[in-house]
Amino acid sequence: MSTYAIRIGVLVVILIGGGYWWFSQTADPQITSVTAARQDVVEEIIVTGIIVPSDRIHLAFEQAGKVEDLFADVGDDVVVGEALARLGSEELTAGLQEAEAALAVESAKLEQLERGARPEEIAIQKVKVANAKTALDDATEDVRQKIRDAYTKLDDVVRNKTDQFFENPGTNPDFTLLISNSQLTSDLEQMRFSIEDLLRKWNTSLKDLNLSADVELYITEAKANIITIRVFFDMLAPVISELKPGGNLTQATIDGYRADISTARANINTAAINVAAAEKDERAKSSALTLAENELLLLEAGSTKEDIAAQRAAVQKAFATRDVAVAKRAKATLRSPISGTVSAVDISLGEIVSPNTPVISVITGEMLHIEVSIPEVDITNVYVGDMADITLDAYGNIPFKAQVSAIDPAETIIEGVPTYTTTLYFLEKDDRIRSGMTANITIVTNRRTGVIAVPGRAVVTKDGRHTVRFLEENGTIREGDVVTGIRGSDGSVEIISGVEEGDRVVIFIEE
Template sequence: MKRFFLFIWVKKLIIIPAVLAAAVLGFIFLRGDEEIEHQFVIVQKQDVIHEVDVTGRVRPAESVNLSFESSGRISRINISVGDKVSAGQTLVQLESADLSTQLQEAEAVVRVEQAKLNDLLSGAKIEEIKVQEVKVQNAKISLIDKKEALINSIRDAYTKSDDAVRNKTDQIFDNPRSLNPILKFHPTNSQYEIDLETERPNIENILNSWKIDIDAINITSDIVTNAQNVKSNLNQVKLYLDKVALAVNNASPSQSITQTTIDAWKTDTSTARTNINTAITNLATADESMRLALSTLSLEESNLNLKISGATLEEIVAQEASLDRAVASANNIRVKISKTILRSPISGIITAQNAKIGEIAVANSIVVSIISASKFEVETNIAEVDIADVKISDGAQITLDAYGNDVIFGARVISVDPAETIIEGVATYKVKMQFLEDDSRIKSGMTANITILTDKREGVNAVPQRAVIDRNGVKIIRTIQKDLSIKEVSVRTGLRGSDGNIEIIEGVNEGDRVITFFKE
């Protein structure tokens, strides 16, 4: 595949052709007295391939014993002893209805998360903004209603307090509104008399100041502070009435005060205390409703600003993470489903079949045995850093030292040992591959150079891995705009290729210029 370097200077253009995997470009431009040099690639559609390269040795072909990795009820058997089978053919299946249902649910979650991400990336529609504007307007109207309700509660609290003190309980005083009110009776406990005659002028001052505030309050006032002051006033009045109740309950009839009068005082005092308690409750309810309306308005205004300005990078990254989790969950279920299907890793002949429909297959118990139709296979040991990428049925290309690199033999992975083999202190795992075709040139003991194709993405956007910057878990790519300015964009990456390229799932488009080298 041919690639081209374009070195762009401020005053002249030099074009140098070269053979590369993508169009690589570099340029120098002036910024004040500084020269800044960049190299970049043009994003192209290409294949991203991940391979594992190892060496091995040709061995005589052996039989393969197959078992399930997990237990389950056998639902289908497709083979009998003596049948010829090909690589990848389904032999035995376990019940997987529950897993299939889970997969449908997981795929639905993926679609939902993808839709959410698409909404964040595309921004809010005009219709959505208009709907949110209506919500803000409704929240403003609701706040005004709640403020008016709180103002009414504040006024009602004053009215009840004024009535409780000046109408219902001032009966027990001579000159109640003066600086020296005199209690009309002498309670059994003389301290009650002292307290009431001392506190009545204080209550008068509270009511007078309160009346001034009530006359001035309106929808534009600082209602929150006013409500706090009223709450304090109500508590003062409540404590005063509690002492009035103690005093009248300790009153005794005399020549000037009858029991009927005392009973009337008690009734009026009880009514006054009930009214004040009601006012306290009503004020608290109205205040809470107003605060909730204020919070609702703030929230709706924030939502409107968010819809107008669009999603932040942090929100996009968080949603991408949610999508990745959903995809991983769906893939995990697919893996579980694949483990309910026993497929032949090689072409050969069935020599044993121990499965019966309806029986429970025990994990790691031999279900089917196959003898290879080929004469030879290749055995190798793969290091633990690469073994996670290798799976049964992966394709491979093999060259033998005896015939050089020009003679290539096709092969397929037929087994991966679950247990490690320690070689020179390093954990490795034995892997066997079967040649796809018999060839008389293949001899036992020959050294094999193996390239296993573990994954492949065809026709995807890809860039060199060095172009991707990991910044606090966020994948960033720097792109060059038409005016030569540099813009950082968040991307979602996919498969890492063995040739140094990496798949870009989202964030850049074909033809974009992506910086791979930044020198200042």
């Protein structure tokens, strides 16, 4: 072969390889997506066990309690699911009723949020607002009356109770009682002069105390004036109380003075209390009006998406609480998982039993059972009474039904992993089943019906955060947070929130 031909061949190879590289770099990535849809998500535990012969089973309650009923005695023949004994369940029934009531309340709240306020409810709230306005107007008018009354009382106590001790009280007060403390005499005269100006200005101010006036300003003014006049009387009262008869001053006159001062101070206190009480009531009525107006605004605005989503979550939680209460009450009744004959009853009416302590035994005759070791990561989802689908290696895919009858509370270490021996009994006798056969067991531990689900590959988990990638109509991809539920045995993942039915979610991007 000539050198020229070799060079041509090398050039062709380079061109082909370069073209492939170019197109592979510029081609759009291939995106695989699915449509989120409603489906049933089933969570299962799949394990393998061995069929062993069984002569009898020992049954125990899963919770402590007082034996209320005994339905079986030694020698009685029983069938699958028949009640053998029952614990007192008053508290469990009450708990269930409470859970059902809470569910009803949360469901009603959700219905109301989704429906929005009815016109009748808005009309009623408007009446409440109008009533609150009327109540506030009445309280405000009461404040104005109490302030005017305070002025009247204080004007009276000054002019009719103290001016008898002064000459020219309104212009140039001169204290007429002789006391040894000249400074006190001067202070009293100065105070009386200041109070005259205070009363005059207060009276002028009250002429503008009408419906449009800011009562808060008048309340502040009234409180300050009451304090000033109270201080004046606090200075004057000791002087009057220390007076002694002498000259033209008789004991009867002194007693009259003291009575006047006592009455005046009582009137001052009454005025202060009345103004404070009216102010408190007015503020309470104002707060009530604000609350009523805000409630009306909320009714007229309707519920937000966030409120509805939160309430839906509350309803789901209430459903779960109710289901737990149902399960707890059901566990108060001990039922036979198989058909057979009662061979022992180790409890009596009124006895307090402990959980997981065998109390009744049932002979199973020729019935065989399965023993299987379930790892600790799965055992928390398995309960006595759970149903299981069984296939035997000897018969391929022929199905058999069994039920979990007992779970050993003590662990067994297998290859360094804690496991728990679990016993399952076949629901029907079948001559094909033999001791020693290998049983493939599928236990349904959870089931969600008609929920939104996506393939597990669509959910990305990082730092405890679950996200999916959405494929928009224009071909762009956006990422969004989701709340996941159970993971089905088929790889599907329940989506509680974050994905709507019909959304396109990405499961794979081929670069």
